[in-house]
Amino acid sequence: MGVSLVFGPAETVWGKILNDVKNGTLKSKYFSEPLKNLRGLPTPNYSGFNRADYDEHAFLFIESSRGCPRKCTFCDASQYNPGFKFRPLNEIVNDIETIKDKTGMSNFHFTDSNLLIGNRRSYALFKLLEDLDISFGCSSDMEFITPDSIVAAAKAGCRFISMGIESLNENNLAYCDKRFNDPTRVKEIIETCKDQGISLYVNIIFGFDYDTEESCMVTVDKLIQYKADVAHFHVLDPTIGTPLYESLLTQGRIIGKANNGLTMFKPGNMTYQGVCEIVRKANLKFYSDDSINFRVSSSKPDILVLNKQFQENTRRAGHTPW
Numbered sequence: 001m002g003v004s005l006v007f008g009p010a011e012t013v014w015g016k017i018l019n020d021v022k023n024g025t026l027k028s029k030y031f032s033e034p035l036k037n038l039r040g041l042p043t044p045n046y047s048g049f050n051r052a053d054y055d056e057h058a059f060l061f062i063e064s065s066r067g068c069p070r071k072c073t074f075c076d077a078s079q080y081n082p083g084f085k086f087r088p089l090n091e092i093v094n095d096i097e098t099i100k101d102k103t104g105m106s107n108f109h110f111t112d113s114n115l116l117i118g119n120r121r122s123y124a125l126f127k128l129l130e131d132l133d134i135s136f137g138c139s140s141d142m143e144f145i146t147p148d149s150i151v152a153a154a155k156a157g158c159r160f161i162s163m164g165i166e167s168l169n170e171n172n173l174a175y176c177d178k179r180f181n182d183p184t185r186v187k188e189i190i191e192t193c194k195d196q197g198i199s200l201y202v203n204i205i206f207g208f209d210y211d212t213e214e215s216c217m218v219t220v221d222k223l224i225q226y227k228a229d230v231a232h233f234h235v236l237d238p239t240i241g242t243p244l245y246e247s248l249l250t251q252g253r254i255i256g257k258a259n260n261g262l263t264m265f266k267p268g269n270m271t272y273q274g275v276c277e278i279v280r281k282a283n284l285k286f287y288s289d290d291s292i293n294f295r296v297s298s299s300k301p302d303i304l305v306l307n308k309q310f311q312e313n314t315r316r317a318g319h320t321p322w
């Protein structure tokens, strides 16, 4: 059986795909109809799921919204999911209750690009989650991670948040249309999350036009100083079709494809290889013994374990640790 690609949301063609598999007529491409809204999506069928096959860290996915209203120039989220749609809150709660009941699992991860966006709806969701006795992780942009939303998320069972800082340099944030991030709030957010028992995973991208080797390592030092639980350092990847890709292409700065699938380009102040090297150095420094001892001594025990795993991966692979 070969590979089949679905263009658009899978829900509207999934029944046909399963039928084609059954009849041995699977096609290489399927073009689906866009969804008008996310009302009435079926609850995932977990019959056959055996809790004993998974350890205590295992989690299942839940979707509360699809797409992202932001337009960060490097991001392809709106290519995959154009528009921004919410699922009805009662359907999310029903999914969680049904899945919990069927699987015995109470750890979840929200697949939303931006669970806390707008805050008002996320507060209403968190209030409903309080009664469900679950723990969950999610992603959110920085603007909506506030002291109040952190407290509300923690009461609902949130145990980790992945936050895209991308850069501590305001010129870089303007360059990628992410001015809504305020680098001066990073320390306060890390501390408030820790106070509320939430681990914060921060995402940093190196290779923006205002990055230099020195400024990248200053970023690493600051995150160590702020005692960030976990940091993911990425090489900027101007994916085809994003505004950043188009802009770099027009400027003649796209070089080609790297072996790992990333788009290679000419950065403003470094070579492309220099950016890859700085990501490697950043990981080695952030996951060094001294840094781990300093940053996560007061964090939850599983964060120490995770840091040690990332340290081992970084040393073995020589680059990104996950």
Ligand code: SF4
Pocket (backbone or CB within 6 Å): 068, 069, 070, 071, 072, 075, 076, 077, 078, 113, 114, 141, 164
């Ligand atoms: S980077 Fe995050 S906030 Fe920006 S468009 Fe992508 S998903 Fe949305």
